[in-house]
Every structure is written in structure tokens, then in C-alpha cells.
Amino acid sequence: MAYPNGARLKFACDMDKSVLVNNFEKRGWVSVGADEDWNFYWATVQSVRNIFSVENGYRLADDQVINHFPNHYELTRKDLMVKNIKRYRKDLDKEGNPLAEKDETGHYIHLDFVPVTFMLPADYNLFVEEFRKNPSSTWIMKPCGKARGIGIFLINRLSQLKKWSRDSKTNTFTAPSSKDTYVISRYIDNPLLIGGKKFDLRLYVLVTSFRPLKCYMYQLGFSRFCSVKYNANVNELDNMFVHLTNVSIQKHGEDYNAIHGGKWTVHNLRVFLEGTRGKEVSDKLFDEINWLTVHSLKAVSATGTKGAIANDRHCFETYGYDIIIDDNMKPWLIEVNASPSLTSTTAADRIMKYKLISDVINIVIPPGEMVDVKWNKVPTKENLGHFDLLYDEELAQSDLLQMPENKSRVGTGAPGANVRGKVDPRKVTGATWK
Amino acid sequence: VKKDVVQTLVKTGWERKLRNSIFCKMMSYHPPPHYAASQEHIKEPNSYIRRAQANWEKRILKSLNSMCTELSVPLARKRPEKEQKDMLGRWAELGTDEPDLSQFRPVYAPKDFLEVIASLKNPNVVDCGDNTVSSCAWGIIQAPVYVKDLHQLRLQYSEMAINQCQSGIDDGPELPSEVFEADRAKLARKVLAAKLAPATQEFAKKGIPLSHRAQMWSQILNVEVDDVDILYYEQLKTGVLQHDLLVDSLIYKDVKLTATNDDQYFVFEDYLYQVLLPFSRDTTILQHFNYSSASPAKSYIRGKLGVDEFAVNYPPNGVIPFHGFSMYVCPLCYIYNDIIHLYFVFREMYNRYFFRLHTLSSHPQVSASINSIMGIVSLCLQFERLLQTHEAILFFHLKSIGVQPLRLAFKWLIRAFSGYLSSEQVLLLWDRILAFDSLEILPVLAVAIFTFRKTNLLQVQTFSASEAVLADITTLKVIPLIQLALFSQ
Numbered sequence: 001m002a003y004p005n006g007a008r009l010k011f012a013c014d015m016d017k018s019v020l021v022n023n024f025e026k027r028g029w030v031s032v033g034a035d036e037d038w039n040f041y042w043a044t045v046q047s048v049r050n051i052f053s054v055e056n057g058y059r060l061a062d063d064q065v066i067n068h069f070p071n072h073y074e075l076t077r078k079d080l081m082v083k084n085i086k087r088y089r090k091d092l093d094k095e096g097n098p099l100a101e102k103d104e105t106g107h108y109i110h111l112d113f114v115p116v117t118f119m120l121p122a123d124y125n126l127f128v129e130e131f132r133k134n135p136s137s138t139w140i141m142k143p144c145g146k147a148r149g150i151g152i153f154l155i156n157r158l159s160q161l162k163k164w165s166r167d168s169k170t171n172t173f174t175a176p177s178s179k180d181t182y183v184i185s186r187y188i189d190n191p192l193l194i195g196g197k198k199f200d201l202r203l204y205v206l207v208t209s210f211r212p213l214k215c216y217m218y219q220l221g222f223s224r225f226c227s228v229k230y231n232a233n234v235n236e237l238d239n240m241f242v243h244l245t246n247v248s249i250q251k252h253g254e255d256y257n258a259i260h261g262g263k264w265t266v267h268n269l270r271v272f273l274e275g276t277r278g279k280e281v282s283d284k285l286f287d288e289i290n291w292l293t294v295h296s297l298k299a300v301s302a303t304g305t306k307g308a309i310a311n312d313r314h315c316f317e318t319y320g321y322d323i324i325i326d327d328n329m330k331p332w333l334i335e336v337n338a339s340p341s342l343t344s345t346t347a348a349d350r351i352m353k354y355k356l357i358s359d360v361i362n363i364v365i366p367p368g369e370m371v372d373v374k375w376n377k378v379p380t381k382e383n384l385g386h387f388d389l390l391y392d393e394e395l396a397q398s399d400l401l402q403m404p405e406n407k408s409r410v411g412t413g414a415p416g417a418n419v420r421g422k423v424d425p426r427k428v429t430g431a432t433w434k
Numbered sequence: 435v436k437k438d439v440v441q442t443l444v445k446t447g448w449e450r451k452l453r454n455s456i457f458c459k460m461m462s463y464h465p466p467p468h469y470a471a472s473q474e475h476i477k478e479p480n481s482y483i484r485r486a487q488a489n490w491e492k493r494i495l496k497s498l499n500s501m502c503t504e505l506s507v508p509l510a511r512k513r514p515e516k517e518q519k520d521m522l523g524r525w526a527e528l529g530t531d532e533p534d535l536s537q538f539r540p541v542y543a544p545k546d547f548l549e550v551i552a553s554l555k556n557p558n559v560v561d562c563g564d565n566t567v568s569s570c571a572w573g574i575i576q577a578p579v580y581v582k583d584l585h586q587l588r589l590q591y592s593e594m595a596i597n598q599c600q601s602g603i604d605d606g607p608e609l610p611s612e613v614f615e616a617d618r619a620k621l622a623r624k625v626l627a628a629k630l631a632p633a634t635q636e637f638a639k640k641g642i643p644l645s646h647r648a649q650m651w652s653q654i655l656n657v658e659v660d661d662v663d664i665l666y667y668e669q670l671k672t673g674v675l676q677h678d679l680l681v682d683s684l685i686y687k688d689v690k691l692t693a694t695n696d697d698q699y700f701v702f703e704d705y706l707y708q709v710l711l712p713f714s715r716d717t718t719i720l721q722h723f724n725y726s727s728a729s730p731a732k733s734y735i736r737g738k739l740g741v742d743e744f745a746v747n748y749p750p751n752g753v754i755p756f757h758g759f760s761m762y763v764c765p766l767c768y769i770y771n772d773i774i775h776l777y778f779v780f781r782e783m784y785n786r787y788f789f790r791l792h793t794l795s796s797h798p799q800v801s802a803s804i805n806s807i808m809g810i811v812s813l814c815l816q817f818e819r820l821l822q823t824h825e826a827i828l829f830f831h832l833k834s835i836g837v838q839p840l841r842l843a844f845k846w847l848i849r850a851f852s853g854y855l856s857s858e859q860v861l862l863l864w865d866r867i868l869a870f871d872s873l874e875i876l877p878v879l880a881v882a883i884f885t886f887r888k889t890n891l892l893q894v895q896t897f898s899a900s901e902a903v904l905a906d907i908t909t910l911k912v913i914p915l916i917q918l919a920l921f922s923q
Contacts, residue, residue: 271858277771
């Protein structure tokens with residue numbers, strides 16, 4: 001792609017991934033080093049941290065964009081995500097916002113979308129209290145700073161936790177840093193099974209701005225299936241293949257199939273749910289997924305609060321959302337990844353990821369235009385590709401001003417109706433949920 | 435009294451059930467044969483087709499037997515107690531612990547069967563060498579069976595005309611639901627409430643919305659799972675547990691080769707075993723042999739070879755699976771989550787339609803018989819005729835580079851497109867099979883796909899290149915294609 005003045009867009013890329021480089025080269029962009037004068041930088045989170053660090057003093061120009069927000073970890077580190085969502089709910093509750101409505105047992109009706117979670121070792125006593133309420137429950141331990149299923153294990157007795165704590169103490173002589181902290185979450189032990197198999201969802205969400213919030217949901221997400229039959233039997237607790245659907249773990253399983261990689265498109269899931277349970281059920285589920293995505297982002301985007309993501313206009317970010325659906329058709333947000341894997345496991349996977357990157361670029365930099373961080377970040381419908389506009393705070397607000405009757409719908413009724421009323425940017429952009 | 439009885443019948447809903455049941459019987463009704471007709475004549479009036487089918491069966495049997503000898507496995511054996519228990523425990527996850535199947539191979543593949551069809555020749559048609567009857571056809575089907583022309587098909591499928599809104603096109607997410615979707619859903623609920631099979635069938639002609647399909651298909655096929663059915667399925671399951679059959683390995687092998695590797699269907703692998711293994715024990719399947727040219731394979735109890743009283747059908751349902759057989763079940767997994775329901779819907783679909791896709795028959799389409807579903811031979815010829823008449827340039831090009839179009843399309847036809855199209859599209863296509871009670875939509879779609887890819891096909895010079903052009907049809911939308919083929923000229 002050449003600019004009107006004949007110059008070509010310059011890109012830098014930390015990762016040697018074909019789905020990235022092929023996309024850049026197809027656009028005729030020129031490759032430059034990360035320390036040179038780039039317009040578009042696909043960086044690792046470490047590089048981004050360096051660029052934005054105070055010592056560095058690096059200042060980005062108006063024609064430079066980069067693929068991470070400086071403090072994305074507020075959303076993508078397991079402990080911070082939970083902390084921020086808890087705080088967000090409390091803040092809404094204080095405001096008396098109807099969204100923070102609770103039922104008799106004290107659970108949030110509309111905002112209860114992450115499994116009960118505690119930090120360890122900090123919240124150990126709180127956890128024990130909760131565990132004693134339900135002694136037969138299973139819990140999942142995850143190290144805060146690690147990804148791809150590393151260091152994860154399940155417990156269903158307090159003694160297992162004590163043993164773990166003893167073992168880890170003898171190994172370390174330093175004070176617990178964030179690397180040693182764990183989150184312990186209630187394990188979803190009633191997952192929805194398809195064909196008798198457990199699965200989770202990997203959805204891609206693009207954020208181009210946190211204030212005002214502008215986010216997009218990708219249509220081509222997928223479900224990841226365990227290669228081994230799910231069995232709630234306690235003896236199977238040690239068999240991680242049953243419980244974890246991460247492809248990087250499943251790949252080591254014996255039954256891993258290299259043709260489809262255990263991945264089933266979200267479209268297939270939708271066809272199946274609509275066929276077996278009806279359109280209402282399936283629409284409601286996907287509405288709720290959109291709902292939880294928007295609110296997880298709002299939890300880190302409110303102005304002036306601690307834990308808000310710095311809204312640098314040079315940044316955009318593609319998140320990998322991991323969601324589990326339980327057998328009551330309720331979606332649970334498990335975690336958010338800042339750098340969803342761009343390694344392709346199958347042919348279909350490569351095509352999908354190539355499209356993903358292509359669509360991300362077209363939203364961030366409208367085709368044929370120069371990089372300019374001052375543009376209004378409202379892509380045209382053609383440039384959305386396989387993304388759907390999930391929420392645009394600006395548009396939603398102007399919508400509300402235009403149609404005061406919508407106001408009454410905000411914060412009442414079912415989440416689905418809520419989000420629709422609130423988000424409904426259809427009239428402005430022509431983009432819809434579905 | 436009569437009035438009372440009638441009224442009570444209506445009130446209790448039994449009248450409706452009776453009507454549906456009679457309708458269902460009518461669908462598979464066969465007019466009483468001529469008194470002088472022999473048993474084999476009823477099955478298949480043309481002796482040359484009869485002979486060909488018999489020879490084909492002999493070949494399959496021979497290959498089955500030689501597999502037995504080669505691998506030294508018996509056709510059937512009783513499972514020891516322990517193995518039965520073990521299998522029962524794993525019943526819902528048979529896919530995880532597979533037996534060693536490396537030695538097994540599918541008994542036959544679609545292309546073997548195509549050879550048999552292509553070699554069918556009516557001895558009464560004399561090829562005088564004057565370029566008349568058979569030589570004006572460019573295809574490979576030589577059997578003179580009746581097929582329809584485009585005009586007749588157009589009349590038959592008039593409900594699918596372009597000016598009529600169709601589910602699967604006019605209810606897409608990009609259109610506001612007021613256009614068609616909402617009305618259609620309302621009508622669907624009304625039709626379902628009426629519980630009348632003919633009404634449902636009429637509705638299905640324009641396609642069925644995804645969320646109503648499960649119920650509507652059950653209604654058209656008159657499948658209502660009750661306690662007797664559940665018990666029946668359990669008996670079949672016990673049969674599977676008690677005896678290990680050679681065909682079980684063939685079923686395993688087929689699922690592993692097809693569905694397990696399919697990115698749409700791998701999820702349902704275990705369901706397929708739970709349907710196909712009991713299916714092979716289901717002797718009610720045998721009834722279709724009364725009106726098809728095929729006969730179930732016979733096996734004899736050891737030491738009593740050739741003695742008719744000791745003959746048993748092998749496998750008990752008489753169906754020897756071929757490569758791709760499990761694809762008849764796969765799309766159904768998208769609408770039936772309950773195994774037993776899934777089983778009976780599949781069984782009914784097989785008994786009505788699918789068996790015709792892998793047995794030879796001339797099936798007289800013109801006869802007065804209500805049940806006049808075309809067999810595979812007619813479907814093949816239908817495809818060739820339509821293509822030759824309406825895509826002559828394309829046919830000629832392919833023929834001139836030595837590519838017979840049927841060799842490209844046959845795999846689609848024999849599987850009713852399952853595994854080639856996206857599951858959603860297969861279901862929309864099968865809606866029409868049920869609605870019009872006919873398989874003729876299959877060759878129409880095959881021709882439509884050739885038309886759609888014509889530009890590319892006209893450029894190819896080899897068989898493999900033409901195969902490549904048609905290799906991926908998962909992105910196609912079938913209904914607009916069928917409409918183009920039927921109504922655009």
C-alpha cells in the first residue's frame with residue numbers, strides 16, 4: 001500500500017509468524033527494525049512494556065500504532081482481572097446502578113460471570129471459609145503469570161492445598177512475588193457436553209479504544225474439545241487431558257487429531273445448539289457472552305479508577321477470551337489472553353488466523369489511508385470483515401440522546417435485552433450483534 | 435356408538451395419530467403385485483439388474499470372507515462375560531479405546547460401486563452401431579431407465595421457485611426478521627401444533643428453520659420415541675454387547691476414516707458407534723429387501739453350510755457398510771442430541787431413502803406406485819442427462835479431456851452430499867428430500883455445482899485438476915444453486 005506521496009507503510013514485527021508477515025507483505029508494507037521508524041508494530045508484550053516504560057522516555061508519533069496497551073495485564077492477568085471485575089461490581093452497587101442487582105443469596109444477577117475466585121496466598125482464609133461451605137467442590141489452581149495451561153492443577157481437599165503450600169515454601173526463600181501467586185477458582189464441574197465431550201470457547205475480541213470503549217467480536221472463534229471423554233469422577237483429577245482444553249496441552253494427548261486439532265467452529269456450535277435446543281436458547285447464550293465481554297472490558301475502562309487500562313490512542317489489542325458454558329447454558333469467563341496464539345495447528349486454523357489479522361489491520365488502519373491516531377476510529381461496514389461491532393460507547397451515547405425511550409431499558413430486564421438496548425448501534429453503523 | 439368412537443378418537447388425539455400412521459404407511463406403500471409376478475420380479479422387474487446386483491453381492495461377500503480368512507477373525511463370536519462388562523462401561527466413549535484396525539479395510543468404496551452401475555447393460559437394447567439409442571448419450575450410464583427432463587423437475591419442485599421465500603436464504607442474519615423469518619417461525623409453530631405429517635411435509639418444501647427441524651422431521655417420519663422403542667434400542671445394545679461381529683470392525687474403521695477426521699463431525703464420533711453398532715443388529719431393516727433388488731447376505735452356522743434352515747442373515751440387518759456409510763448419520767447429530775431419538779430417525783431415513791443410494795434398481799418412476807423413489811442408477815442417469823442437455827459445452831469439454839462428469843459427482847450422490855457440504859446446507863438439502871419424498875434433488879444439485887464452477891472446469895485439462903476444482907464445496911449455499919439450475923432458463 002502506497003501513500004499518496006509515494007511513501008510506503010513501514011512495519012516492524014517481533015514474531016516470525018507467517019499469518020502476520022504474509023498479511024503485511026500482501027499490503028506492500030516495508031519491513032523495518034523495531035528500533036527504526038515504524039508505522040505499525042506487532043510486538044511482544046515485553047517490547048511494549050519497554051517502549052512505554054518511564055526510563056525509556058520513548059514517545060510515539062501520530063503515525064505509529066502498536067498492538068498492545070501498556071497495562072493490558074489489568075485484564076489479562078488472572079488475579080487482576082478478577083480483582084477489577086469485583087471492584088467494578090462494587091462501584092456499580094455503590095452508585096445504586098440496577099446492573100448491580102443481587103439475588104437473595106447475595107449473588108449479582110447480571111454480573112455474576114466469573115467463577116468464585118481467590119488469590120493465594122493472600123486470600124487463603126477467605127478461600128477456606130468458602131471451601132467449608134461446599135466441602136465436596138473441586139477447585140482449580142492456576143499460577144497468575146503463566147499461560148497455556150502451565151502449572152495448573154485441581155484440588156478437592158484442603159490437605160492437597162496445604163501440601164502444595166509446604167512444598168512451594170521449602171523451595172523459595174524470597175518473599176512471594178506476583179510469579180508465585182496463584183488464583184484458585186471454583187471449577188465448573190457441570191460443563192455443557194457435546195457428543196459427551198467437554199469443550200471451551202476461544203473468542204477473539206478487538207479493542208481499539210478503552211475511553212470511549214470501542215470493541216469488536218470476531219465471528220470465527222472456535223470451541224476446543226478434549227480428546228478424552230469428560231468424567232466428573234474424582235479419580236480422573238490427575239488426568240489433565242480431561243479437564244484442560246488448551247490445544248498446547250491436548251497436543252500431548254494420544255488421541256490428538258492433526259486434521260481438525262479438536263477445534264470446532266463457533267458457527268458449528270451455533271448450528272448445533274439451535275438445532276437441538278432452539279433459537280431462543282442459543283441466541284440468549286450468545287447475547288450473554290457478548291454481555292460478559294463488554295462488562296469485563298468496562299471493568300477496566302472506567303475513568304479515574306485504579307486498575308483502568310491506560311487509554312493510549314496508539315494502541316489496539318486483540319484478546320483471546322476463554323469461556324466455558326455450563327449445562328444450564330450459562331457462560332463463564334475463565335480468562336483473557338493478551339497474545340492469543342498465532343501458531344496454526346491445522347490448515348483451517350491458518351486460514352482463520354490469517355483472516356483475523358487481516359480484519360484487525362483493516363479496522364485499525366482503514367485500507368488506503370495513512371496511519372493517523374487522531375482518526376475517529378469508526379470503521380466502515382466493509383472494513384469490519386468478520387468482526388461485529390460489540391460496543392461503541394460514543395455511538396451508544398449519541399444513540400441514547402437521540403432516543404430517550406431507550407434509557408428506560410438500560411439496566412432493567414434480562415442481560416440480553418439490556419445489551420441490545422444499550423449497544424444497539426445498528427442504526428448508526430449498520431453493524432449488528434449477530 | 436360409531437359417532438362416539440369417532441369423537442373420542444378426535445378428542446384424545448388418536449385420530450391424528452392414526453392419520454399420521456396411515457400417511458406413513460402410504461409413503462412406503464407398494465401396490466399389490468400382479469398375481470403371476472414372482473418374488474424376484476417384485477423386487478426388481480429387470481432381470482439384468484437383478485443379476486448384476488446378485489453378482490455384486492457375491493463379490494462383496496467374497497471380499498468379506500477373504501478378509502476373515504486373511505486376518506483369521508470369525509464373522510461373529512460371543513464376547514466373554516468380562517469383555518461384555520467392560521464394553522458396557524465404555525459404551526458412551528467407544529471412540530477412545532479403539533481396537534487395532536490397521537489390517538481392516540473398507541469392503542468397498544463408492545467408486546467400486548460406480549463401476550458396477552456403469553457396466554449395467556440391457557441385453558434387449560441392441561446397439562446397431564448407427565449412433566442411435568445409447569451412443570447419443572455421452573455419459574457412462576448405459577442402462578435405459580426412465581428419467582425426467584428439466585420441465586418435469588421444475589413442476590415437481592415448483593415450491594422452490596425463485597419468487598417464493600425459502601428458509602435458509604430469506605431468513606439470513608443480514609436481513610431483518612420481519613421480512614420472512616418471523617412469519618415463518620409463526621407458521622412453523624402452527625404446523626407443529628397441528629401434528630399432521632402431510633402438513634409438515636408441505637411446510638418443509640420451502641425449508642425448515644433450524645430450531646424446528648428436529649420436531650418436524652420426526653413428524654414427517656412418524657418417529658415418536660416411546661417406552662417400547664427405548665426397550666427395543668436397549669435390546670439391540672445388549673445384542674452388541676453379547677456378540678462381536680466382523681462388521682463392527684468395519685463400522686469402527688469407517689468412522690475412524692471419515693467422521694473422526696471431519697472438522698464438522700468429529701465431535702459426534704461416540705454417538706455414531708452408539709447408532710451404527712445397534713443398527714447392524716436391527717432386523718427390521720431387513721424389510722426393505724422386499725422391495726429392493728438387493729438381498730441380505732447369508733451366513734451358515736458352523737458345519738451346516740448350505741443348509742437353508744441354518745442360514746442367518748449377516749449382519750443381522752443385512753447391510754454391509756461401505757466406505758463413508760457413517761456419513762448418513764452425521765448430519766442428524768446436529769439436530770438430535772438424544773441417542774435413541776437419533777437412532778430411530780436415522781433408521782427411518784435409511785429405510786425410506788438411503789438404502790436406494792447403494793443398491794441397484796431400475797425403480798420405475800412412471801408407475802402409479804406412490805412409493806416411486808428413484809434408485810441410484812436413475813439418479814446417475816438423471817445427472818448425466820441434465821448436464822448433457824443444459825451444460826453441453828462443459829460436458830463436451832470434460833469428455834474430450836477424458837473426464838466423465840459422473841466420476842466426479844458420484845461420491846456426492848451416494849452420500850447424499852453428507853460430508854461434502856457444510857452440515858447446515860446438508861440439512862437444508864435433506865429437508866427437500868423429505869418434503870418432496872424424492873432423491874431427485876441430488877442430481878439437480880450436482881449439476882448446479884458443475885454450472886457454478888463452469889468457468890474453472892472449462893480450463894482444466896486433467897482428471898485430478900477437475901477434481902481439485904470441485905474438492906471444496908463446503909462454502910456453497912445449496913438452495914440458491916438449485917434454484918438457478920431449475921428456474922433460471
